[in-house]
Amino acid sequence: MHQNEVFDGDVIFMRTAGQQKVKTKRTFIPRSEKMLDDLKKISGIDRSGMLATVTGFPEQIFESWEYRKGLSLPFGKKDIDNIIIAGLGGSAISGDIIQSLLLDEADVPIWVCREYGIPAWASERTLFIALSYSGNTEETLSAFVEAARRKCRIVGVSSGGKLRDFCKIAGATHVAIRPNLQPRAATAYLLFPTLGILDAAGIWSAEDAVIKAVDETSSIRGLIRMETPEAENPAKQIARRIYGRIPQIYGHGIYAPIARRWRGQFNExxxxxxxxxxxxxCNHNDIVGWSANPEKTRDFAVILLRDRDNEAPAMSVRLDYLFEMMTSVAGDVIEVDSAGEGKLARMMHLMYLGDFASNYLAVLRGVDPSPVDIIIGLKKKVGELGLVDRLQDELKNIC
Structure with a gap:
């Protein structure tokens, strides 16, 4: 080993807290590049404090679950045949997580809506939950108006905005959550109040799972927070290995929405x-493309989200096969195992790890994680059409 290099990783599994494992290769990182351990440099890049917000996730879960205590709904499970959770981006991911989490536990089907409209089957026996952190997402507001037209049972969750106004016009329940966050950093305030709504309606008893999620994210935080050196920090190591490559994340079962979350966090x-x-x-199509384009696939870093303690044998075989195949064609392959007691805790473990990794990758690239100017520009352009004001007028006529 050269004097200006430090050893980082091993050729076998590296264990972290609990059952956390990151399959890593032997790599050498020049000391001059160890900026992920320089807190002053991190603060200079992360000027809006995204990492500080992410660090507070366990407390945010606890705080957001407190909304459940004051929540009283004018309906119950006996009044509901199906559920629509409407939202986009960082709001919609909460719906994805709940849909996957409750797929084999709730006997009421859940549909996640990312559209201007809602499915034709929506009716007065549909629970429509509108999620918009800002309260101004026009697709969600459009779906809200259609839900009101169909006489769905409506609950809105936002920090304010038009969604709060729409709920007032429609006589619907509105859950007001903490303001002044980036929507993608406000997942706790969208996910856990929504679980609270389902709990209050008698759809799923959530409290035990929520407590375990707080415990698990609190447990892993010390390992992945910015004060923990890269040599001991799996989130920093993942970011280091992804740097300069295109992340391709694979999930399965309850980890499919977590893979989607990782992708969105890397994007934003x-x-x-x-x-x-x-x-x-993906075993029925995607792998063929990977096997036939070696000149392109080396540009990718592949991340496999795993749960070896709970994977079905057939799924383990598929993931092992994917790992072996990707090792021969991708620029790098990283396997990350979940940990925690219960499905929700295990999902939150991997989500939390990915949130940190995406911020560390931003630091390596020298970009502030918070600004998303291109999205703001598009929203402004679409907003010039005046749809939201027309929707509000339409809602008043309906109600």
């Missing part, structure tokens, strides 16, 4: 192109 925080896919579906 790190400002990089990233992709996600899901098993077993």
């Amino acid at each position: 925080n790190s400002k990089v192109v990233a992709r996600d896919d899901v098993l077993p579906e």
Whole structure:
């Protein structure tokens, strides 16, 4: 080893807290490049304090679950045949997580809506939950008006904005959450109040799972926070290995929405192109493209989200096969295992790890994680059409 290099990693599994494992290769990092351990440099790049906000995730879960205590709904499970959770971006991911989490636990089907409209089957026996951190997402507001037209049972969750006004016009329940955050950093305030709504409606008893999620994210935080050196920090190591490559994240089962979350966080925080896919579906198409384009696939860093303690044997075989294949064609392959007691805790473990990794990648690239100017520009352009004001007038006529 050269004097200006430090050893980082091993050729076998590196264990972190609990059951956390990151499959890593032997790499050498010049000391001059160890900027992820320079807190002053991190603060100079992360000027809006995104990492500080992410660090507070366990407390945010606890705080957001407190909204459940004051929540009283004018309906219950007996009044509900199906559920629509409407949202976009950082709001919609909460719906994805809940849909996957409750797929084999709730006997009421859940649909995640990322559109201006809602499915034809929505009716007065549909629970429509509108999620918009700002309260001004026009697709969600459009879906809200259609839900009101169909006489759905409506609950809105936002920090304010037009969604709060729409709920007032429609006589619907509105859950007011903490303001002044980036939507993608406000997941706790969207996900856990939504679980609270389902709990209050008698759809799913959530409290035990929420407590375990707080415990798990609190447990892993010391390992992945910015004060922990890169040599001991799996989130920093993942960012280091992704740097200069295109992240491709694979999930399965309850980790499919977590893979989607990782991709979105790399897009917005790190400002990089990233992709996600899901098993077993990708085994029926995606792998063919990977096997036939070696001149392109070396540009990718592949991340496999795993849960070896709970994977079905067939899924383990598929993931092992994918790892071996990707090792021969991709620029790098990283396997990350979940940890925690219960499905929600295990999902939050991997989500939390990915949130940190995306911010560390932003630091390596020298970009502030918070600004998303291109999205703001598009919203402004679309907003010039005046749809939201027309929707409000339409809602008044309906109600």
